Amino acid sequence: MSDNMAHVEREGDAYDIDELLGAYALDAVDDDERARVEDYLEINPRAAEEVRQHREVATMLAFTGMDAPEGVWSRIEEEIEASAPEPGPELAMVFALDRPDPSAPAPVSTLATERASRRAPVWLLGAAAALALFVAGAVLVTAISDNGRSDPLRDAYAAAESDRDSVRTELVAEGSEAVAIGLIDQDGHGYLDASALPPLDSALTYQLWGVIADNGDVVSLGILGRTPELETFTVESEVAALAVTIEQSPGVISDGNPDGAFVGTF
Amino acid sequence: MKHDVSEMSDGALAVAIGRYQQAALAEAYRRHAGAVFGLARRLLTDHARAEEIVQEVFVRLWNEPDRFDPDRGTLRSFLLANAHGRSVDLIRSEASRRRREERESAQTADAGYDIAREVWDMALAGHVRDAMEVLHDGERAAIELAYFGGLTYREVAEQLGDAEGTVKSRIRSGLKKLRAELTNSGITVGSGAE
Numbered sequence: 001m002s003d004n005m006a007h008v009e010r011e012g013d014a015y016d017i018d019e020l021l022g023a024y025a026l027d028a029v030d031d032d033e034r035a036r037v038e039d040y041l042e043i044n045p046r047a048a049e050e051v052r053q054h055r056e057v058a059t060m061l062a063f064t065g066m067d068a069p070e071g072v073w074s075r076i077e078e079e080i081e082a083s084a085p086e087p088g089p090e091l092a093m094v095f096a097l098d099r100p101d102p103s104a105p106a107p108v109s110t111l112a113t114e115r116a117s118r119r120a121p122v123w124l125l126g127a128a129a130a131l132a133l134f135v136a137g138a139v140l141v142t143a144i145s146d147n148g149r150s151d152p153l154r155d156a157y158a159a160a161e162s163d164r165d166s167v168r169t170e171l172v173a174e175g176s177e178a179v180a181i182g183l184i185d186q187d188g189h190g191y192l193d194a195s196a197l198p199p200l201d202s203a204l205t206y207q208l209w210g211v212i213a214d215n216g217d218v219v220s221l222g223i224l225g226r227t228p229e230l231e232t233f234t235v236e237s238e239v240a241a242l243a244v245t246i247e248q249s250p251g252v253i254s255d256g257n258p259d260g261a262f263v264g265t266f
Numbered sequence: 267m268k269h270d271v272s273e274m275s276d277g278a279l280a281v282a283i284g285r286y287q288q289a290a291l292a293e294a295y296r297r298h299a300g301a302v303f304g305l306a307r308r309l310l311t312d313h314a315r316a317e318e319i320v321q322e323v324f325v326r327l328w329n330e331p332d333r334f335d336p337d338r339g340t341l342r343s344f345l346l347a348n349a350h351g352r353s354v355d356l357i358r359s360e361a362s363r364r365r366r367e368e369r370e371s372a373q374t375a376d377a378g379y380d381i382a383r384e385v386w387d388m389a390l391a392g393h394v395r396d397a398m399e400v401l402h403d404g405e406r407a408a409i410e411l412a413y414f415g416g417l418t419y420r421e422v423a424e425q426l427g428d429a430e431g432t433v434k435s436r437i438r439s440g441l442k443k444l445r446a447e448l449t450n451s452g453i454t455v456g457s458g459a460e
Binding site for chain 2: 019020021022023025026027028029030048052053054055056057058059060061062067068069071072073075076077079080222223225
């Protein structure tokens with residue numbers, strides 16, 4: 001017998017709690033009663049469904065047809081952007097290689113060294129930079145199920161891959177055999193096939209970053225989760241490189257990327 | 267490939283929000299912030315604090331999207347329940363209560379607790395009004411005071427001079443009647459997952 005059930009039966013008050021369900025759904029109970037009801041709901045699906053229905057009725061009553069308040073959305077944007085994870089110092093050193101200032105000293109980093117050895121020739125970077133790609137921000141989408149059926153997103157990825165105007169890069173990391181494929185078409189639609197990346201512990205998440213070609217800024221392109229597959233993003237300014245890092249989930253500020261970054265340049 | 271969030275169901279929006287798609291949160295805001303704001307303002311009788319509730323509710327959705335379970339109700343219901351709970355918390359703090367009572371003492375005469383007037387401008391206002399008509403006065407008053415007044419059922423009982431058990435039963439029976447009446451009118455009341 002669960003503690004919750006024991007609690008309810010010991011009190012012998014199932015009927016009384018049932019009578020409280022309406023008031024509970026309207027937040028019209030005190031704290032002790034709320035706790036009792038919530039214990040009860042955990043063991044009584046019928047009661048939980050009743051509460052759900054009461055709340056839906058309340059939803060109907062609450063609707064006033066009012067417009068969203070002006071100015072609040074911009075405050076929400078500021079708040080959620082302020083809490084967005086920033087690249088750790090190790091990743092920043094990696095990306096520093098792509099900054100446009102050629103006189104800037106290259107940082108000493110094993111990741112940077114690894115990445116430098118794999119980076120594309122300068123002429124290719126220049127060609128990639130000529131594409132007008134636009135970074136839109138974090139735009140991660142639904143992963144594709146690999147069930148063998150025709151999938152519009154997989155089809156779009158294949159079409160972009162065969163388009164001569166698309167740019168493609170392989171994202172690799174030191175000490176890992178896994179490779180992620182980054183692809184951006186001429187309209188700024190980006191794809192990341194991250195299905196080869198190893199699953200992470202539940203406390204971690206992969207995160208996709210882009211390096212703005214004009215100024216070297218590193219922007220987050222989205223959270224990939226712990227088991228990414230084929231993901232999409234949208235870019236609205238020129239991008240010189242992509243990277244995938246391992247961060248604390250969900251989106252906490254990271255002190256670094258001790259597990260390494262998968263990096264690919266265009 | 268860009269996904270048109272305006273065509274997403276609320277359930278799909280919630281999934282997208284869970285994947286940090288800001289456009290999905292913006293769409294959820296566009297759809298539901300007005301209702302959230304309206305409810306919070308009604309409860310708090312304070313425009314600025316109602317805006318704070320709106321901001322808090324949507325930022326919380328962004329930070330903790332897993333708290334929304336589509337199997338347990340609609341996104342709108344979830345957001346409104348959050349806004350209601352947070353507003354009630356504020357109301358029940360002693361300082362908030364004092365301020366509110368001062369405001370209400372000047373406003374009760376022309377504001378009152380009139381659900382029908384509150385929802386007159388919604389598309390379903392007629393159905394809601396009709397549904398409210400099936401409640402007897404005690405049920406209607408108990409629901410209005412509890413939901414829009416932010417009172418506990420005990421406080422409602424005290425205010426109405428009724429027994430506590432009577433009031434909690436009236437709230438429950440009234441909500442059931444409302445649901446049945448709205449359903450009979452052809453209105454889907456929170457069919458669950460969207």
